[in-house]
Amino acid sequence: MQRSRRPLLIAILVVALVAVAAFFLLRGKSAEGEAKKADKPAATARPALTVTVVQPQPAELVAGLPANGNIAAWQEAIIGSESAGLRLADVRVNVGDVVxxxxxxxxxxxxxxQAEVAQARASLAEAEAAAADAAANAERARTLSATGALSQAQINQYLTTGQTAKARVEAARAALQAQQVRQRNTQVLAPDDGVISSRTATVGAVVGSGAELFRLVRLGRLEWRAEVASNELPKVRVGQKARVTAASGVTVEGTVRALAPTVDPQTRNALVYVDLPGNGDVRAGMYARGEFMLGRIQQLTVPQSAVVVRDGFASVFEVAADGKVAMRRVTTGQRAGDRIAIAEGVKPEMKLVERGAAFLNDGDVVQVQGQGQPTPAAAAPAPKQ
Structure with a gap:
């Protein structure tokens, strides 16, 4: 019985050994296969896109400070009536007229x-006649003072009457001059050269003294009142040039005339006053955007197609030697034609994707146009074990 079991035990032991050997053999082959599979994608990675690359180029640009504001009259004169109770007989200008x-x-x-002037002139003549008579009486009393024919009190009375009559002449003359001034004020005159911007005068109306009749833009001068943040205000200087684009689309070049001495406590902005040249398409009351010319600076520029905006930030894609791209966040500046200035984030030696960057993600492999298939770093020979 024991002899019949011995061959069975031997057979079971042999089968177990064979199974263990097969298990370790298959496990080794599986690990080797997985290692080969891990290396295979890196060695045979296909490019996600064929691109062209560019390098940032230095360019001399005009540094600008953007701002917004309203266009207003440099000075607007209010022309009113200086005569009370008179009727407007004629209005000779309208809004927009150059005077x-x-x-x-x-x-x-x-x-x-005119009637009041005539009355004042007659009063003056009457006062002058009375003054002449009083002056003659005073002169006679003065000559009789030595003879004693008149008392000193009578003599003083004649002299006083003469001086009073003379004063009345001056008062009548002043009244006549006042009426003559009022007569001249029946004509409303332009106080300066300019353009009529408002008219409230109506023929037939009886207006009071000081009532507004017209508004005049003095010399036709306009200004751009730009709002500049208080931290940017030190960059602006009197005499600098500014390029202003009005709501009509017309662009004019002005000159900074003055900076406001105070800052608005609500907005923390200050007004900068820019003189504008005359232009029929630029009018007071327009809203305008513009840019102050701060000077020329050297900056790196790239094509606008190389810059993509993601999550509210501007970025470019740098192409490495192995064909992989890396997304670099940049700070953009002003635009010059089809190029855009990069203030921060790039270097002159970088190679950037020129077109198609919007279809790439960080870490993608690309093929540079004009070059062969990229050779990833993973395809390099492995060190000896």
């Missing part, structure tokens, strides 16, 4: 004023 200094803008009816 010269001293030009007649409107006239009031002068019949009442």
């Amino acid at each position: 010269k200094k001293g030009q007649v803008l409107a006239t009031f009816s002068g019949d009442t004023v």
